[in-house]
Amino acid sequence: MTTPYQEALGSTLISRGVRERIILVAVTLAQHSDDETQESLDELARLIDTAGADEVGRVTQRREAPDSTFYIGKGKAEELRELCFALDADTVVFDNDLSPAQQFNLEKLLGRTALDRTAVILDIFAQNAHTLEGKAQVELALLRYRLPRIRKGAKAGLSQQGGGIGTRGPGETKLESDRRRIGERISRLDRELDELQKTRQEQRKGRERSGLGSVAIVGYTNAGKSSLLNRLTSAGVLVENRLFATLDPTTRRLALPGGEPVLLSDTVGFVRRLPHGLIEAFKSTLEVAVMSDLLVHVVDSSAVYPDGQIAAVREILSEIGADHVPELLVFNKADLDPDQAKRLVYENNGSVAFSALTGEGLDELLLVIGDRMRALTTVYELLIPYDRGDIVATVHREGEVVSIANEESAMRIRARLADASAGRLSEFLVVK
Secondary structure, rough: OOOOOHHHHHHHOOOOOEEEEEEEEEEEEEOHHHHHHHHHHHHHHHHHHOOOEEEHHHEEOOOOOOOOEOOOOOHHHHHHHHHHHOOOOEEEEEEOOOOHHHHHHHHHHOOOOOHHHHHHHHHHHHHHHHOHHHHHHHHHHHHHHHHHHHHOOHHHOOOOOOOOOOOOOOOOHHHHHHHHHHHHHHHHHHHHHHHHHHHHHHHHHHHOOOEEEEEEEEEOHHHHHHHHHHHHOOOOOOOOOOOEEOOOOOOEEEEEEOOOEEEEEOOOOOOOOOOOOHHHHOOHHHHHHHHOOOEEEEEEEOOOOOOHHHHHHHHOOOOOOOOOOOEEEEEEEEOOOOHHHEEEHOOOOOOEEOOOEEEEEEEHHHHHHHHHHHOOEEEEEEEEEOOHHHHHHHHHHOOEEEEEEOOOEEEEEEEEEEEHHHHHHHHOOOOO
């Protein structure tokens, strides 16, 4: 018996058996260049490889606007059909998003499955979702993608009626039944994710009460975010040289060079044109970035077009409401192309280059994170009685002590503290 999660995966997943043979298709619209199209197709090729399929050919076309019927022109679509037969392709994957009607028309003409970039990304997320929340988020995105794509099947299916008490009379077609079931499942998943989000908010409130600063690692998929978290905190997060290897956020405590602790969190990787449905479904997970004090934006310095990856990440951060959070740009994999890493640091003032693999540059990275976090805090002066060693310990634990002076009846301590910590210690603050 299949679970609702498995049923949701069924209509979009690339086959899990023999690796499928895929032809990639892209339309270059007026506002884009041919180089941009090829770069995007190269990334799509990596995506389908991650999903478990092989590229066997490419088709591109320049148009002023997409064709409403096939996205590509009718003549190009017939040319694509001949190429599918010649290359024995199982599936065509468009780098552009297809409407349900375009997908249906293409499959009818080509005689094989037609998918778009969104379907491939959903497929990869489905493979890598392991936690209860991750699976629910992916299933929700898949169902929202599937719902408008459900279409009428064979005539026998159209006359299929529901049976049993409460279903007498006209009944409903199989098409209507499928849509109703998916709508009900979407509503149920929305409720489940709302409950999980409430739990996450309670956990976050607990962390806020601790007074610890929070740092979120963000970046393009496969830039090395999990590798950095592992290197700095021994978190033990899965690291693989593949896209979207980890989806679930991991938070660990990290002691900065000045001694002050912070909470360091990994986040799901981004990619160009990350499907809006996934962003919506993963919003509760991505809130770790929205609520953080500092974003460490990890960039693969060896990438062919790192600036494009930076722009894609910033676009998604803006979409989830995290563009107001201070950002520290850092360039990983400096060991692969040291010259390019140096150039990127030179062009991006205040950035840092490092290698999570070799550890090179990590000491400097920690110093810069510490400096940036201290810049976000305020230096407070406290007068603490000598018999309140517990308060002195709290100041050391939650902040950075700048100076200590012994007076007649109390210790005068100057320390950098987060506002939450200062609030809890308000009775010991020296008001100027």
